[in-house]
Amino acid sequence: MGSDHGDTPGDAVSERRDRNDAIITLLIIAASVVFLYYSRTLAGIRSTNADPGTTYWPRAVLFVLLIASVLNLIHIYRRTDVHLESGLLQDTASDVSAAIDLSDEDKRYVGTIVLIAVYIGLLNQIGFLVITPIFLFAFTWLQGYRSVIKLVPFSVLTSFVIFVLFRNFMNIALPYGVGIFRELGLLVEGLI
Amino acid sequence: MVLEQLVEGGATIFSGMNLLVFVFAIVLGMLSGAIPGMNGTMTVVLLIPLTYSMDPVTGIMMLSVIYVGAVYAGSISAIMFKVPGAPEAIMTTLDGYKMNQQGRMGEAISTAVFSSAVGGIVGTIILILFSPTLAAWSMNLSDPEYFSVVVVGLALVSTIGVGNVTKAAMMMAMGLVIATIGLDPFTGQPRFTFGNRLLFNGIELIPVILGVFAISEVLKQIQTGGQMVTDEEVDSISTGSLLPPLHFFKRFRKILSFNSITGTLIGILPGAGATTGALFGYTFAQRIVPQDIRERFGTGVPEGVAGPETANNAAASGAFVPLFALGIPGSATTAVILAAFILHGITPGPSFIDANETLVYTVFAALLLANVAVLLANKPIVRVFTKVRHIPQELLLALIVMFCVVGGFATRNITFDLWIMLATGIIGYYLEQYDYPIAPLVIGLVLGPIAEPSLRRGLIKAQGELLTFVQRPISLMLLVIAVILFTVPLLQETAFGRKYLRFGGVDQ
Numbered sequence: 001m002g003s004d005h006g007d008t009p010g011d012a013v014s015e016r017r018d019r020n021d022a023i024i025t026l027l028i029i030a031a032s033v034v035f036l037y038y039s040r041t042l043a044g045i046r047s048t049n050a051d052p053g054t055t056y057w058p059r060a061v062l063f064v065l066l067i068a069s070v071l072n073l074i075h076i077y078r079r080t081d082v083h084l085e086s087g088l089l090q091d092t093a094s095d096v097s098a099a100i101d102l103s104d105e106d107k108r109y110v111g112t113i114v115l116i117a118v119y120i121g122l123l124n125q126i127g128f129l130v131i132t133p134i135f136l137f138a139f140t141w142l143q144g145y146r147s148v149i150k151l152v153p154f155s156v157l158t159s160f161v162i163f164v165l166f167r168n169f170m171n172i173a174l175p176y177g178v179g180i181f182r183e184l185g186l187l188v189e190g191l192i
Numbered sequence: 193m194v195l196e197q198l199v200e201g202g203a204t205i206f207s208g209m210n211l212l213v214f215v216f217a218i219v220l221g222m223l224s225g226a227i228p229g230m231n232g233t234m235t236v237v238l239l240i241p242l243t244y245s246m247d248p249v250t251g252i253m254m255l256s257v258i259y260v261g262a263v264y265a266g267s268i269s270a271i272m273f274k275v276p277g278a279p280e281a282i283m284t285t286l287d288g289y290k291m292n293q294q295g296r297m298g299e300a301i302s303t304a305v306f307s308s309a310v311g312g313i314v315g316t317i318i319l320i321l322f323s324p325t326l327a328a329w330s331m332n333l334s335d336p337e338y339f340s341v342v343v344v345g346l347a348l349v350s351t352i353g354v355g356n357v358t359k360a361a362m363m364m365a366m367g368l369v370i371a372t373i374g375l376d377p378f379t380g381q382p383r384f385t386f387g388n389r390l391l392f393n394g395i396e397l398i399p400v401i402l403g404v405f406a407i408s409e410v411l412k413q414i415q416t417g418g419q420m421v422t423d424e425e426v427d428s429i430s431t432g433s434l435l436p437p438l439h440f441f442k443r444f445r446k447i448l449s450f451n452s453i454t455g456t457l458i459g460i461l462p463g464a465g466a467t468t469g470a471l472f473g474y475t476f477a478q479r480i481v482p483q484d485i486r487e488r489f490g491t492g493v494p495e496g497v498a499g500p501e502t503a504n505n506a507a508a509s510g511a512f513v514p515l516f517a518l519g520i521p522g523s524a525t526t527a528v529i530l531a532a533f534i535l536h537g538i539t540p541g542p543s544f545i546d547a548n549e550t551l552v553y554t555v556f557a558a559l560l561l562a563n564v565a566v567l568l569a570n571k572p573i574v575r576v577f578t579k580v581r582h583i584p585q586e587l588l589l590a591l592i593v594m595f596c597v598v599g600g601f602a603t604r605n606i607t608f609d610l611w612i613m614l615a616t617g618i619i620g621y622y623l624e625q626y627d628y629p630i631a632p633l634v635i636g637l638v639l640g641p642i643a644e645p646s647l648r649r650g651l652i653k654a655q656g657e658l659l660t661f662v663q664r665p666i667s668l669m670l671l672v673i674a675v676i677l678f679t680v681p682l683l684q685e686t687a688f689g690r691k692y693l694r695f696g697g698v699d700q
């Protein structure tokens with residue numbers, strides 16, 4: 001930011017917060033505009049003559065969203081007019097370098113998101129019964145829990161109990177996976 | 193007369209297998225309410241086949257008691273992990289989870305259990321005494337009134353986020369927009385699906401709730417190195433006694449009496465249900481408490497737990513009024529119970545109560561007993577659940593994510609919902625970081641599907657005339673209330689408002 005800002009660490013944090021806040025609002029405005037534009041393709045479709053039509057309600061709420069977002073942007077601008085004056089994307093280089101210099105918590109945070117994404121991505125292929133113990137083990141390990149003796153039975157037994165409970169008692173089939181994983185799931189289901 | 197029939201109904205519950213079924217139903221209902229992703233509706237649906245072999249009285253009683261148990265228990269995981277066990281517990285997370293983080297988990301659970309039971313008992317008494325009268329009253333309401341009620345609900349959102357009304361309005365509108373994704377309820381046209389067939393049925397509520405509340409909180413705890421459940425109770429309410437905390441009657445007298453009645457009335461409205469009851473209950477409570485408490489709403493006050501919990505349980509009972517009196521379900525779960533009636537050859541309708549006295553009064557007695565049982569079990573329930581403190585945080589976070597995945601998947605059995613959950617979790621985390629309140633987004637998502645059909649049906653019936661919404665007195669009155677509710681927080685930001693319109697509230 002400009003030299004008249006960010007003199008203290010507190011100011012710098014406040015500036016970054018305001019800028020990120022403005023970026024979130026701008027993203028919401030952009031999404032509203034895209035939805036409004038897309039709603040053109042549906043205009044005119046109605047169930048009866050008196051029906052206001054398919055786009056009536058969505059457009060009404062999109063306008064509310066758009067107006068509230070613009071008001072919020074003005075509110076942010078008034079609060080931090082000089083910060084935004086010098087551009088939303090300034091200091092990007094220092095931000096990028098700050099982002100690369102991740103703290104342990106940041107690494108854990110990113111690792112957790114990746115781990116959950118991998119868990120969800122493989123759930124249908126490998127099946128709940130096999131992927132869940134691996135996930136539980138990896139997740140707790142990532143958070144710093146290091147007792148393997150406790151982790152292995154915790155991961156395996158929890159997954160087994162949940163799978164059987166949902167399948168055999170609540171009639172909800174969690175993913176079986178494919179190939180050998182599916183056969184394993186069917187075997188466990190048949191045991192009880 | 194009514195009392196005699198109730199005693200007979202109670203005797204039916206205590207005879208033969210019925211008592212076992214009653215206990216099984218309340219435990220199962222509580223479990224399904226406490227497990228994220230499972231809810232009363234789902235459990236009732238799953239257990240309908242089990243009632244085939246049962247006597248209709250036993251079967252319907254079981255399904256009704258499951259519903260009561262689930263609505264009450266949804267608050268427990270909301271308080272412990274910020275994971276609403278069922279949508280009805282969304283508002284309970286706001287103050288309940290904050291109380292837990294302040295080391296007051298026991299007090300929060302105790303408050304939730306107590307007010308749930310009181311709300312449920314009052315709601316059931318109203319159901320028993322006034323079913324036909326209330327059902328006849330609800331028949332006078334039509335789409336304009338339903339729409340206006342939703343508008344009031346949406347206006348109330350503005351006070352949840354007082355301190356930043358524009359952000360609350362943004363989040364509410366975003367929830368309403370997300371609720372429009374999928375097939376248009378009138379023409380069947382896909383809206384905002386961008387060619388993705390998985391979006392034809394819209395965005396499911398449960399994965400979004402799990403994402404914005406639970407996954408985002410897990411990410412927050414990991415990022416900040418915080419603690420989800422504090423190690424010990426700072427101000428323990430445990431006295432060693434197993435008696436229910438009867439002093440709560442005095443402490444929450446206004447909330448208990450007001451929200452029990454209004455919750456029941458909201459439950460009677462078709463489609464509104466316990467979730468809407470909880471939303472209204474929270475904001476009503478915010479208005480009837482003294483100013484010093486009002487200003488701390490959202491920071492972890494017991495009144496913020498008692499408000500929604502009283503109202504949602506009262507609404508759960510209220511939803512039975514139109515079902516029994518008219519054969520019209522008041523909520524999703526009562527719609528499923530209606531299906532069970534039909535499967536057992538019972539015809540719902542205006543003469544239903546007279547024609548099925550044994551069944552009706554057994555269900556009334558079961559609802560009453562289930563709530564009394566919850567009230568009496570208050571302290572033991574608190575003791576059991578506060579044991580969660582002994583689980584290491586790492587294992588707890590892993591279990592929460594796993595339960596979210598199971599709950600998100602179980603809704604429609606597709607992994608697409610899990611991606612929605614993860615995405616909303618990450619988005620929710622950043623929104624909360626920058627003080628965008630999450631509750632209004634979820635409220636928009638809940639009320640949107642009620643608002644649009646009511647608005648369009650109302651317009652169709654009035655030949656497209658918008659004036660219909662202000663020509664009907666109840667609708668007009670509700671709209672005026674909505675305008676006042678929405679404008680007061682905006683005016684508070686002006687010099688006039690700062691002087692004359694201060695009544696508290698905090699950002700969520």
